[in-house]
Amino acid sequence: MAKNKIIVVGGGLSGLMATLKICEAGGEVDLFSYCPVKRSHSLCAQGGINACMDTKGEHDSIYEHFDDTVYGGDFLADQLAVKGMVEAAPKLIKMFDRMGVPFTRTPEGVLDLRNFGGQKNKRTCFAGSTTGQQLLYALDEQVRRWEVKGGVTKYEFWEFIKIIKNKDGICRGIVAQSMNSMEIKAFPADVVILATGGPGQVFGRCTASTICNGSAVSAVYQQGAAIGNPEFIQIHPTAIPGSDKNRLMSEACRGEGGRVWVYKDGKPWYFLEEMYPAYGNLVPRDVASRAIFKVCDHMHLGINNERRVYLDLSHIPADYLERKLGGIIEIYTEFVGKDPRKVPMEIFPSVHYSMGGIYVDRKHFTTIPGLMASGECDHQYHGANRLGANSLLSAAYSGTVSGPEAMKYCKEGKQGVALTDAELEAARQEVQAEYDKIRQMNGPENAHKLHQEMGDIMYDYVSIERDNTGLDKCLVELKKILKRWDNIGLTDHGNWANQEAMFVRQLRNMILYAMAITKAARCRDESRGAHAKIVLKSDYDAMTAEQKEKLVGLAEKDIKWSADGRAHDKDDELVFFKRDDSRFMKTTVINYDPATEEPIVKYEEFEHSLIKARPRNYAVAKKE
Amino acid sequence: MAEQKKTVTFIIERQDSPTSAPYTQEFEIPYRPALNVVASLMEIQKNPVTKDGKKVAPVTWECNCLEKVCGACMMVINGKARQACCALIDELEQPIHLAPARTFPVIRDLLIDRSVMFESLKRVQAWVEVDGTWEVKDAPIQNPYTATTAYEISHCMTCGCCLEACPNVGPQSDFIGASPSVQAYLFNLHPLGKFDKEKRLNALMGKGGITGCGNSQNCVEVCPKNIKLTTYLAQLNRDVNKQALKNIFNK
Numbered sequence A: 001m002a003k004n005k006i007i008v009v010g011g012g013l014s015g016l017m018a019t020l021k022i023c024e025a026g027g028e029v030d031l032f033s034y035c036p037v038k039r040s041h042s043l044c045a046q047g048g049i050n051a052c053m054d055t056k057g058e059h060d061s062i063y064e065h066f067d068d069t070v071y072g073g074d075f076l077a078d079q080l081a082v083k084g085m086v087e088a089a090p091k092l093i094k095m096f097d098r099m100g101v102p103f104t105r106t107p108e109g110v111l112d113l114r115n116f117g118g119q120k121n122k123r124t125c126f127a128g129s130t131t132g133q134q135l136l137y138a139l140d141e142q143v144r145r146w147e148v149k150g151g152v153t154k155y156e157f158w159e160f161i162k163i164i165k166n167k168d169g170i171c172r173g174i175v176a177q178s179m180n181s182m183e184i185k186a187f188p189a190d191v192v193i194l195a196t197g198g199p200g201q202v203f204g205r206c207t208a209s210t211i212c213n214g215s216a217v218s219a220v221y222q223q224g225a226a227i228g229n230p231e232f233i234q235i236h237p238t239a240i241p242g243s244d245k246n247r248l249m250s251e252a253c254r255g256e257g258g259r260v261w262v263y264k265d266g267k268p269w270y271f272l273e274e275m276y277p278a279y280g281n282l283v284p285r286d287v288a289s290r291a292i293f294k295v296c297d298h299m300h301l302g303i304n305n306e307r308r309v310y311l312d313l314s315h316i317p318a319d320y321l322e323r324k325l326g327g328i329i330e331i332y333t334e335f336v337g338k339d340p341r342k343v344p345m346e347i348f349p350s351v352h353y354s355m356g357g358i359y360v361d362r363k364h365f366t367t368i369p370g371l372m373a374s375g376e377c378d379h380q381y382h383g384a385n386r387l388g389a390n391s392l393l394s395a396a397y398s399g400t401v402s403g404p405e406a407m408k409y410c411k412e413g414k415q416g417v418a419l420t421d422a423e424l425e426a427a428r429q430e431v432q433a434e435y436d437k438i439r440q441m442n443g444p445e446n447a448h449k450l451h452q453e454m455g456d457i458m459y460d461y462v463s464i465e466r467d468n469t470g471l472d473k474c475l476v477e478l479k480k481i482l483k484r485w486d487n488i489g490l491t492d493h494g495n496w497a498n499q500e501a502m503f504v505r506q507l508r509n510m511i512l513y514a515m516a517i518t519k520a521a522r523c524r525d526e527s528r529g530a531h532a533k534i535v536l537k538s539d540y541d542a543m544t545a546e547q548k549e550k551l552v553g554l555a556e557k558d559i560k561w562s563a564d565g566r567a568h569d570k571d572d573e574l575v576f577f578k579r580d581d582s583r584f585m586k587t588t589v590i591n592y593d594p595a596t597e598e599p600i601v602k603y604e605e606f607e608h609s610l611i612k613a614r615p616r617n618y619a620v621a622k623k624e
Numbered sequence B: 001m002a003e004q005k006k007t008v009t010f011i012i013e014r015q016d017s018p019t020s021a022p023y024t025q026e027f028e029i030p031y032r033p034a035l036n037v038v039a040s041l042m043e044i045q046k047n048p049v050t051k052d053g054k055k056v057a058p059v060t061w062e063c064n065c066l067e068k069v070c071g072a073c074m075m076v077i078n079g080k081a082r083q084a085c086c087a088l089i090d091e092l093e094q095p096i097h098l099a100p101a102r103t104f105p106v107i108r109d110l111l112i113d114r115s116v117m118f119e120s121l122k123r124v125q126a127w128v129e130v131d132g133t134w135e136v137k138d139a140p141i142q143n144p145y146t147a148t149t150a151y152e153i154s155h156c157m158t159c160g161c162c163l164e165a166c167p168n169v170g171p172q173s174d175f176i177g178a179s180p181s182v183q184a185y186l187f188n189l190h191p192l193g194k195f196d197k198e199k200r201l202n203a204l205m206g207k208g209g210i211t212g213c214g215n216s217q218n219c220v221e222v223c224p225k226n227i228k229l230t231t232y233l234a235q236l237n238r239d240v241n242k243q244a245l246k247n248i249f250n251k
Helices: A013-024 A062-072 A079-099 A131-149 A215-222 A271-275 A285-298 A318-336 A391-411 A421-439 A447-461 A468-485 A499-523 A537-541 A545-552 B037-046 B115-123 B144-153 B161-165 B178-189 B193-203 B218-222 B229-249
Strands: A005-009 A028-033 A152-156 A158-165 A171-178 A184-188 A191-194 A233-240 A259-264 A267-269 A309-312 A345-354 A371-373 A587-593 A598-604 B007-014 B023-030 B074-077 B080-083 B096-099 B106-108
Touching (some): A005 A013, A005 A171, A013 A028, A013 A131, A013 A391, A028 A158, A062 A079, A079 A391, A131 A152, A131 A391, A158 A215, A171 A191, A171 A421, A191 A215, A191 A391, A215 A499, A215 A587, A233 A318, A259 A271, A259 A285, A285 A345, A421 A499, A447 A468, A447 A499, A447 B037, A468 A537, A499 A598, B007 B037, B037 B096, B074 B161, B080 B161, B115 B178, B144 B178, B161 B178, B178 B193, B178 B229, B218 B229
Parallel strands (some): A005 A191, A028 A152, A191 A371, B007 B096
Antiparallel strands (some): A158 A171, A233 A345, A259 A267, A309 A345, B007 B023, B074 B096
């Protein structure tokens, strides 16, 4: 019997994990990637991977990991999915350990654990500050082994363009293009798994690699796959701002004792420790980012009144830092030219991770039969905010779900009829025609400049603090950018390694994904996790008395409206919408409207019966 | 001094296809603080015009992470093989010369084909033969000092600097280079990986193996991850020789 053929798109932690599981179950994988899979973005994860190993005498428990993740995600994550993940975590760590991941060890040779944000117990396994690199390499090696044994065919430097559905609407293949020869080819399969990572490049500068553009996700969104919770974009509090990218300074800095401060009245002010006495510098990322933003933009206390605060490691012994954080200290020293062992680092929040992504069920099937998604490109596990060191976990874990589920789906014969040669060829020709058209584009706009403009707009309106006027404006601007895309001109009309033509195609996908993020943010009139929305006069006036009480909690006389219509309380602090569980404890589900090219927003229920929602407050210790 | 520089000049060695002849073009971009070579190439993408005003195709190169972990953007910058993302303009003499690492086949401009390195990793079996991804039992405890060495070597990002700098890697020799060889040493250190130590050592004998190393020490000079490549190559050489003797006596 012929082996089942699964196409995996993306060779990061999730794609590789799925690949291994498929090979072990007797399947065959065609693995597609922009780059040699060893160079995938998972390797930029620094601080660690969470798993309840409980080797530090703290009576850590899997339940505690479960609760921290759900609470950290502001009760928007599917609790059964999260439960599966945290239960599997310790087993995954042992697997990685056997595969040769050089985890940092205690003097007696067992895995060391460190603190991380939003968690009170030491639960984060790590390999110095290059954990993602080490985990990715381990899976890369195992996949290479399967490549030798037979079972995996790699298509590196091939770009996924779109899926192909059979006559019944079941996904049975993809069209991809060689990034060197520019050959466009259709590939049949039984199932397609997308593991294409996050959409950071939609924001231009971010902590993500240049390959994390969300283009593949947008492509299948335009082909009918729904997107879940795209408005939840994690802003990491500590990155080195840069013009080409913002370089991440791991949360492990704070986990190992780093302190965040600015000068106030001539003295260091450790504002996180003061604002959040229970968690201090180890508050979750959304909380820390908002605090830094407030200190810089509203209190004007940033370093030299710029958007910078100090992240200080200089009080920690240098040899300890070298052992635990060597990798990122090298990054800072190399790119900034100052030594964090001696002087405090200067950092600012940056777009980092997308909690949302392709809408999937707990088995990682999308809304298109035969198409699955796993890793950062899916919407599962993190709700409204991801805890640090849960991303490597969700990436690896989701692969252990999607891979076997894909094989099970084949064994049950659910894949329907295969694509005919004519269908494969028709799909190929369609992509070829689109590509040929792009290659001839001759307008005045430069795609890279347009990308930068889009990123700036997204940062202005859809990042740490959002408001409905800004979001409306953002949608208008994005539509203009989409129109301007038609006027792009290429300087490279050739047909060999034409990176410009590929980027133009990706950019259109990115614009449409940006619209989905923005529309979802516009429609969610509450604050939850990474999505924080300022109350405007227009919002307030439209509310019933009951809503005013529930969503704002202030009487009109206690609100001061600024010139731009933003609400401030008596202490001049911005007023945000409160969390609204009655309306919005639901997954945002976005479908693409091909007629208007616009996103259609609806809300779906999800499983949240295991841990009852409670207010999220990191100023005090967690109560269960 | 840096503030006075208004522009940055690049002389870039370009090549349209694997078989076409190389040529150079000069570009001038506005200076800004903390600029690096990748960010400069991105500027050229936004305005692909040469210094003398000719509109040209943007320069082709490979990059991903921009923080010196992925290994993609290795090229020859002012004569030295290194990662372009962390090559800061302030620290480079101008005009800045960029060229592809010609130890590898050039695909286009600065874009090269390093698949040979990944093939070499297959040859030396750079992996642990785990039974599977399923749960077996606890992984063995490891000596933390050995693990520290392993961690150092495990930073190797297969960028190819050490191959580009090595006088023995190229058409004149089959030497697979420092990076893949030292990966064999890495897996020989692991408590489970060492079960296949003999296979890896045997794979490093003969054509292209460790005898190809001429001990010129160039690799350790250019390694962007500061891996003590020559130290491990020397230990590996000793291990391979021991294995060769063992092979003879066990015949």
